[in-house]
Amino acid sequence: MAQNKRRRGRGARPAPADPADPAALVYGQHAAREAAAYDPAGVEAVWVEHGRRDARLERLLDKLGRQGVTVERVHRRVLDQMAEGGNHQGIVLRYSGTPARGEGELADLVDAEPEPLLLVLDRVQDPHNLGACMRSAAAAGAHGVVAPRDRAAALSPAVHKTAAGAVQRIPFFQVTNLARTLQQLRDAGVHVVGAAGEAEKSCYEVDLRGPLALVLGGEGEGLRRLTRERCDERVAIPMPGSMESLNVSVAAGVLLFEAVRQRFPQGGDLG
Numbered sequence: 290m291a292q293n294k295r296r297r298g299r300g301a302r303p304a305p306a307d308p309a310d311p312a313a314l315v316y317g318q319h320a321a322r323e324a325a326a327y328d329p330a331g332v333e334a335v336w337v338e339h340g341r342r343d344a345r346l347e348r349l350l351d352k353l354g355r356q357g358v359t360v361e362r363v364h365r366r367v368l369d370q371m372a373e374g375g376n377h378q379g380i381v382l383r384y385s386g387t388p389a390r391g392e393g394e395l396a397d398l399v400d401a402e403p404e405p406l407l408l409v410l411d412r413v414q415d416p417h418n419l420g421a422c423m424r425s426a427a428a429a430g431a432h433g434v435v436a437p438r439d440r441a442a443a444l445s446p447a448v449h450k451t452a453a454g455a456v457q458r459i460p461f462f463q464v465t466n467l468a469r470t471l472q473q474l475r476d477a478g479v480h481v482v483g484a485a486g487e488a489e490k491s492c493y494e495v496d497l498r499g500p501l502a503l504v505l506g507g508e509g510e511g512l513r514r515l516t517r518e519r520c521d522e523r524v525a526i527p528m529p530g531s532m533e534s535l536n537v538s539v540a541a542g543v544l545l546f547e548a549v550r551q552r553f554p555q556g557g558d559l560g
């Protein structure tokens with residue numbers, strides 16, 4: 290087992306993530322590179338497939354080595370097991386960074402940010418959908434992704450892989466009672482807009498500027514009743530084709546970037 294030789298802060302050794310805890314593992318070259326680039330202090334150990342040598346992987350390993358992270362070469366089977374069948378591309382990290390945050394930190398963010406843009410997911414259960422939503426939210430410059438603690442996808446290796454670095458760039462908040470959180474956001478002056486295919490208003494006719502929470506439903510159930518009731522209004526993404534609904538991460542992308550278009554009509558301040 291690789292040893293953590295790195296020290297953080299004033300010589301304090303970080304509490305190691307449990308190597309048996311899949312939530313503490315990140316796999317895949319892109320996700321590993323992003324974790325190393327954006328949160329190097331969170332990388333505690335690296336396992337790499339024996340015999341796998343390519344220039345990008347070697348550059349990443351050099352970088353981690355310079356940070357004092359021990360790299361262990363192991364058989365592919367070991368990585369397959371760690372990644373639970375996911376496409377690890379020859380690398381798995383033990384990672385202790387970016388834990389989920391809670392209600393208090395969400396309230397602090399809303400207080401501190403003059404025009405927060407939040408993506409709220411009501412029981413999205415597929416980790417690939419959560420990862421894709423986090424990636425779109427980070428790309429749109431949103432300030433956070435919010436989800437209920439129960440019966441919803443949480444941060445996991447599969448989320449890291451699909452999010453392609455977004456987990457390090459945008460905070461993820463888990464809340465106990467989503468309906469209560471939405472009410473608190475409204476009380477704090479945040480416009481809470483639910484997304485539902487059957488809504489009468491189009492997302493293109495609603496003002497998405499200012500403090501905003503876009504609320505999307507889970508894969509099967511959509512927005513729950515209480516969630517719907519806490520929304521100031523609901524909007525649909527018009528679909529001229531014959532499908533009943535969009536994948537939640539696609540719907541999130543459309544709405545987030547409609548909000549971006551309205552907030553930066555001239556493309557000002559955009560990269």
Ligand SMILES: C[S@@+](CC[C@H](N)C(=O)[O-])C[C@H]1O[C@@H](n2cnc3c(N)ncnc32)[C@H](O)[C@@H]1O
Pocket residue numbers: 483484485486487504505506507508509510511512524525526527528533534535536537540
């Ligand atoms: C796969 S859909 C859920 C479908 C579910 N059967 C339902 O009744 O809502 C996941 C979420 O994506 C959003 N969504 C999908 N298509 C949409 C559309 N055309 N307009 C607005 N939101 C949409 C909604 O928030 C929805 O709850």
